[in-house]
Amino acid sequence: MDTKDLFDTLAAEEQPPTTVDVRRAVASGRAARRRRRTALAGGALAVCLAGTFTWYGLEGQVGNDRTATVVRETPDGAVLPASGVGPLSHAYYDWCGEKWHPGQGASFADRDCVQWHVVTRTGETYRMPEAASVYLDQTEANYMNTAAPLEITPDGRRIAYYSAEEERFAVRDLASGRIWLTPRTFPEEEMVKSASLIKLSPEGRYLTLNGRLRAVVDMETGKVTDVPQGWQPMSVARGGTRVIVTDDMSRYGLLEGGRVRPFTTPEESSLSHLAPDGRTVAYMDGHVSSADGTRQTRLDDTIVTVDATTGKVLRRVKFRDAPEGFRPWRIGSWHGSAEVLVTAVVTDRPQWERKPTQPARIGETAYAIDVTTGKVRKVGTYTFRGWSGAVAIPGM
Amino acid sequence: MSPDDEYTAYVSGRLPWLRRVAYLLCQDWHRADDLVQTAITRLYVKWRRARAADDLDAYVRVILVRVFLAEQRGGWFSRVRVTHAPPAAPAKNNGGDRDLALDLRRALSAVPSRQRATLVLRFHCDLSVEQTAHVLGCSTGTVKSQTARGLAALRAELGPSYSYVPYPHLTHTEER
Numbered sequence: 001m002d003t004k005d006l007f008d009t010l011a012a013e014e015q016p017p018t019t020v021d022v023r024r025a026v027a028s029g030r031a032a033r034r035r036r037r038t039a040l041a042g043g044a045l046a047v048c049l050a051g052t053f054t055w056y057g058l059e060g061q062v063g064n065d066r067t068a069t070v071v072r073e074t075p076d077g078a079v080l081p082a083s084g085v086g087p088l089s090h091a092y093y094d095w096c097g098e099k100w101h102p103g104q105g106a107s108f109a110d111r112d113c114v115q116w117h118v119v120t121r122t123g124e125t126y127r128m129p130e131a132a133s134v135y136l137d138q139t140e141a142n143y144m145n146t147a148a149p150l151e152i153t154p155d156g157r158r159i160a161y162y163s164a165e166e167e168r169f170a171v172r173d174l175a176s177g178r179i180w181l182t183p184r185t186f187p188e189e190e191m192v193k194s195a196s197l198i199k200l201s202p203e204g205r206y207l208t209l210n211g212r213l214r215a216v217v218d219m220e221t222g223k224v225t226d227v228p229q230g231w232q233p234m235s236v237a238r239g240g241t242r243v244i245v246t247d248d249m250s251r252y253g254l255l256e257g258g259r260v261r262p263f264t265t266p267e268e269s270s271l272s273h274l275a276p277d278g279r280t281v282a283y284m285d286g287h288v289s290s291a292d293g294t295r296q297t298r299l300d301d302t303i304v305t306v307d308a309t310t311g312k313v314l315r316r317v318k319f320r321d322a323p324e325g326f327r328p329w330r331i332g333s334w335h336g337s338a339e340v341l342v343t344a345v346v347t348d349r350p351q352w353e354r355k356p357t358q359p360a361r362i363g364e365t366a367y368a369i370d371v372t373t374g375k376v377r378k379v380g381t382y383t384f385r386g387w388s389g390a391v392a393i394p395g396m
Numbered sequence: 397m398s399p400d401d402e403y404t405a406y407v408s409g410r411l412p413w414l415r416r417v418a419y420l421l422c423q424d425w426h427r428a429d430d431l432v433q434t435a436i437t438r439l440y441v442k443w444r445r446a447r448a449a450d451d452l453d454a455y456v457r458v459i460l461v462r463v464f465l466a467e468q469r470g471g472w473f474s475r476v477r478v479t480h481a482p483p484a485a486p487a488k489n490n491g492g493d494r495d496l497a498l499d500l501r502r503a504l505s506a507v508p509s510r511q512r513a514t515l516v517l518r519f520h521c522d523l524s525v526e527q528t529a530h531v532l533g534c535s536t537g538t539v540k541s542q543t544a545r546g547l548a549a550l551r552a553e554l555g556p557s558y559s560y561v562p563y564p565h566l567t568h569t570e571e572r
Contacts, residue, residue: 003515003519003547003550006500006503006504007420007515007516007519007520008520009496009497009500010420010497010500010501010504011420013419015412015415015416015419015425016425018411018429018432019426019433020411020429020432020436021433022404022408024437025407025433025437025439026400026403026404026440028437028440029437029440029441029443030440032437032440032441033441183427183430184427185430185433185434
């Protein structure tokens with residue numbers, strides 16, 4: 001066999017059905033043309049603005065007043081700078097602070113305020129045009145899937161999001177501005193239909209993709225590790241070798257080296273990410289209450305740690321120093337080796353106690369629970385005022 | 397016929413060819429589809445210029461190969477399937493030996509990406525050294541050295557069943 005024969009043999013293989021979509025190429029191509037025109041116009045505008053600011057800067061220096069050239073507050077709606085951004089406190093979208101109902105997203109088309117907004121620890125707020133946010137073409141049928149996900153690493157330095165322009169998930173380092181894209185595309189219409197949930201590893205290098213994609217991506221090298229059939233990735237440890245997975249029966253398992261080792265947790269328990277030791281996970285447990293006599297509510301009052309490599313329960317500890325009415329509902333990443341992060345929903349005054357025009361304060365309060373002592377301490381409250389929307393908290 | 401209609405007709409008609417070239421470049425049908433999707437999107441953006449080109453196929457081939465090489469530079473080349481489930485059955489080939497095709501795919505994937513692109517352009521697309529240099533944006537000398545190294549890498553993978561003839565006496569394209 002010579003080289004020509006080699007290629008002829010391979011080229012003769014029967015082609016499987018294709019996922020290439022010419023209409024999608026036309027739509028993406030049109031959007032790219034629009035962006036190019038906008039960029040050209042924006043460049044011209046930037047030149048004009050630069051001239052204007054230079055003029056005012058000189059004026060300030062003449063008057064010995066340089067405060068005008070020191071900008072600390074970002075104007076409302078400023079776009080996230082390409083680099084040099086400090087760690088994030090949280091991110092949110094708020095439907096522009098207006099009332100919204102499922103299936104009515106189209107009325108927000110072309111409005112920048114529906115984008116994800118990121119808030120730095122020093123208080124600057126920026127919107128992120130490159131991150132897909134609410135689905136404007138959402139229908140009432142899939143009203144539970146409102147927006148594309150955004151994830152923040154526990155240290156607030158990297159974020160993961162879905163780029164509608166690239167039709168890929170992306171991880172961005174906020175300080176350097178470097179962006180890594182997933183190797184495989186994921187059409188936007190599929191996102192609207194059934195979004196893929198994503199989770200970042202603590203250092204922000206590995207990204208888990210839930211749903212149809214079912215994989216763990218090393219964003220820095222492009223290596224994609226498929227999760228075995230029947231399992232979905234939930235979180236990935238630092239280094240990317242150990243992954244917490246779940247199946248349709250809400251059973252959890254530890255995926256390592258291609259093999260899943262299932263372990264048992266109580267029904268409907270949310271599981272934390274893997275601890276820095278790469279083997280410990282935590283969940284909240286409690287008792288079912290029927291205090292009002294009409295409905296049963298599970299009240300979590302205990303933090304349980306499990307060795308995910310063996311399935312053995314390591315420790316059960318009751319919460320201590322928890323605030324009145326402490327009702328955590330989500331559990332996420334770790335603060336050091338002993339504390340795990342949980343969040344509780346912020347409860348605002350009921351609607352009838354507020355002015356009809358005043359929206360609620362929406363968001364979550366994060367707490368760290370010490371898994372060795374049960375001590376609960378408040379980490380922070382992350383809210384915005386709006387009728388609806390969502391908050392993304394680092395490490396959750 | 398509007399430019400959009402022309403574009404759609406052209407891409408629809410050439411899709412199997414584009415996929416085949418992309419598949420030879422990357423040996424993975426899923427990734428081949430991603431490469432083609434990206435390439436035809438870029439083609440749409442440049443359609444006014446492309447439709448005026450002397451050889452539209454050549455124009456598109458340049459886009460496709462550059463998309464492939466750009467992705468390789470970005471590191472998007474390795475995909476590991478960690479699972480104990482048996483792999484899906486390979487696609488049928490037209491009378492050829494399935495095991496042989498598997499060996500060839502494995503051998504080709506072991507060739508570095510730029511050398512592989514050079515081999516695909518020269519031996520599948522039947523391009524001359526000059527044409528290949530134009531597509532890859534390099535000198536003819538580089539094409540020759542990349543071809544020789546690529547063929548050596550293939551021989552190392554395939555062993556004696558592969559009739560390797562070292563450069564410069566090796567190719568049918570040069571003999572033409």
